[in-house]
Amino acid sequence: MTETQVNSGTLYIVATPIGNLGDISQRAIDILSQVDIIACEDTRHTQRLLSAFAIKNKTMSLHDHNERQRQDQIAAMLQEGKSIALVSDAGTPLISDPGFHLVRHCRQLGLSVSPIPGACAAIAALSAAGLPTDRFTFEGFLPSKSGARQAKLTELNEETRTMVFYDAPRRAIDTIGDIVKTLGGERYVVIARELTKTFETIHSDTAENLLAWLAKDPNQLKGEMVLILEGHKVVKDEIPSQVIETLKLLVDELPPKKACAIAANIYGVKKNALYEIALELKKV
Numbered sequence: 001m002t003e004t005q006v007n008s009g010t011l012y013i014v015a016t017p018i019g020n021l022g023d024i025s026q027r028a029i030d031i032l033s034q035v036d037i038i039a040c041e042d043t044r045h046t047q048r049l050l051s052a053f054a055i056k057n058k059t060m061s062l063h064d065h066n067e068r069q070r071q072d073q074i075a076a077m078l079q080e081g082k083s084i085a086l087v088s089d090a091g092t093p094l095i096s097d098p099g100f101h102l103v104r105h106c107r108q109l110g111l112s113v114s115p116i117p118g119a120c121a122a123i124a125a126l127s128a129a130g131l132p133t134d135r136f137t138f139e140g141f142l143p144s145k146s147g148a149r150q151a152k153l154t155e156l157n158e159e160t161r162t163m164v165f166y167d168a169p170r171r172a173i174d175t176i177g178d179i180v181k182t183l184g185g186e187r188y189v190v191i192a193r194e195l196t197k198t199f200e201t202i203h204s205d206t207a208e209n210l211l212a213w214l215a216k217d218p219n220q221l222k223g224e225m226v227l228i229l230e231g232h233k234v235v236k237d238e239i240p241s242q243v244i245e246t247l248k249l250l251v252d253e254l255p256p257k258k259a260c261a262i263a264a265n266i267y268g269v270k271k272n273a274l275y276e277i278a279l280e281l282k283k284v
Contacts, residue, residue, distance in 0.1 A: 003030050004026075004027045004030035004031060004034075005034070006030075006031060006034045006035055006083045007083065007112065007114075008081040008082070008083055009078050009079065009080075009081050009082070009083070009111065009112060010078070010083050010084075010111075010112040010113070010114055011074070011078055011084050011085075011086060011102075011103070011106050011111060011112065011113045011114070012031050012035060012083070012084070012085045012086065012114050012115075012116055013086050013092075013093050013094065013099065013103065013113065013114070013115045013116065014028050014031055014032060014085045014086065014087050014093070014116040014118075015028065015091060015092040015093070015115075015116060015117055015118025015119055015120065016028065016046075016049060016087050016088070016090060016091065016118065016119070017049075017090065017091075017118075017119050017196065018090045018091045018119045018120075018121045018124065018195055018196055018224070019090070019194065019195060019196035019197035019200075019224075020196035020197065021049075021052055021053075023118065023119045023196060024053070024118065024119075025116070025117075025118050027116055028116050028118055029053050029055070031085055031116055032050065032053075032055050032057065032085055032087075033053075033055050033057065034083070035057065035083040035084055035085045036058070036077070036082040036083050036084060037057070037058045037059065037060055037077070037082065037084050037085075038050075038057055038058065038059045038060070038084070038085045038086075038087060039059075039060050039061075039062040039070070039074060039084060039085070039086045039087070039102075040059055040060075040061065040062065040086075040087045040088070040089075041061070041062065041063045041087075041088050041089045041097065041098060042061070042063070042089055043059045043060070043061050045089050046059055046087055046089070047059065049087075062074075062086065062098060062099070062102065063098050064098050067098050067099070067101050067102055068101055070102065071101055071102045071105040071106075072105075074102060074106075075105060075106055075109055075111060078106065078111045078112075079109075079111070085116075086099055086102065086103075090119075090121075090224075091118075091119050091120050091121050092117070092118065092119065092120040095120055095121075095122060095138075096140045096141060096166055119196070121166070121192075121195055121224065121226050122138055122164045122166070122226060124192075124195050124196070124226075125164065125190070125192035125195060125202070125226035125228055126162070126164055126228060128192065128202055129162075129190040129192065129202070129204065129228045130190070130204060131162045131188070131190060131228055131230055132161075132162050132231070133162065135160075135161045135162070136161050136162040136163070136164060137159065137161045137162070137163050137164070138164045139152075139156070139163055139164065139165050140165065140166060141165065141166045141167065141168075142165055142167060142175060142227075144168075144171065146174060146178060149174075149175065149178050150178045150181060150182050153178055153179060153182040153183060154182045156183075156229075157182065157183055157232060158232045158240065158241060159231055159232055160231040160232050160233075161231045162228060162229070162230065162231050163228065163229040163231065164226065164227075164228050165226070165227040165228075165229070166225070166226060166227075167225050167226075167227050168225070169193065169220070169221045169222055169223055169224070169225045170221055172191070172214055172220070172221055172225060172227075173211065173214050173215060173221070175227065176189065176207055176210050176211045176214060177211055179207045179229070180207045180208055180211060183207065183229070184207070185206060185207050185208030185211075186206050186207070186208070187206065187207045187229060187230060188204065188205070188206060188207075188229075188230035189204065189205070189206070189207050189210050189227060189228070189229055189230070190202065190203070190204040190227070190228040190229075191203050191204070191210065191214075191220070191225060191226075191227060192225070192226040192227075192228065193220060193222075193223050193224065193225045193226075194222075194223040194224060195224070195226070197223070199219075199223065201220065203220075239269065239273060239274065239277065240267070242267075243263055243267045243269060243274070244277060244281075246263050246266065246267070247259060247260070247263045247274060247277060247278055247281060248281055250262055250263055251278050251281045251282050256275060256278035256279055256282055257271075257275070257278075259274075259278055260272075260274040260275050260278050
């Protein structure tokens with residue numbers, strides 16, 4: 001295997017291990033060894049990774065609080081012909097981590113941005129979850145406050161795709177409790193904790209059963225966590241909520257039959273299935 005050569009004036013987006021150091025690619029090691037500088041969330045954290053692979057290279061901090069200030073400095077260095085690697089504390093940069101503003105800024109300037117793929121906690125968890133992967137949505141971190149979290153979950157109630165979230169383990173019981181309240185205790189959930197590490201745990205059950213499982217084992221409230229939710233199962237002949245909302249507006253202005261015909265045409269549902277709903281709405 002030949003050593004990867006870095007290109008001048010290129011920003012490399014380098015994925016690093018999420019736990020097990022053996023998951024780093026040889027290409028990532030080559031890039032990190034050869035670039036002029038490494039931009040990272042926490043220089044001390046990244047230094048431990050670099051030391052494990054005997055990489056001696058300059059680092060600079062790039063995190064949520066200084067990214068906007070750093071982007072011009074980094075872009076200027078790239079324009080001078082320097083090569084720079086961007087890493088996060090773990091996994092693939094920009095996936096619920098800093099870097100979006102920098103990458104967009106560099107691309108707007110016509111600078112070269114190249115991904116060096118590798119570990120990603122969301123994808124690793126999804127691959128082992130046993131839920132549909134042909135269509136899924138990554139929702140990042142749920143809100144930390146219960147009210148906002150419940151509002152977000154309610155918004156996603158009829159999402160039919162598998163949903164992937166990051167969450168802080170200390171909030172896991174509260175989060176699963178909110179899932180029970182908003183999506184129902186029978187919603188199937190997978191918890192993937194400490195992936196690739198010594199105490200890796202992937203546990204799946206209904207939300208209600210998961211809540212009891214977490215309450216019995218405080219050890220499951222430690223480390224890094226990915227939550228994966230089964231999508232909403234559409235029952236045959238179930239009328240989606242957006243159809244009913246539209247029908248509500250139409251029956252205020254039109255006869256029930258006309259309102260049903262228009263709603264059916266918009267959403268591709270049978271107008272006969274809407275007629276009884278329209279009559280009830282007309283009474284309200």
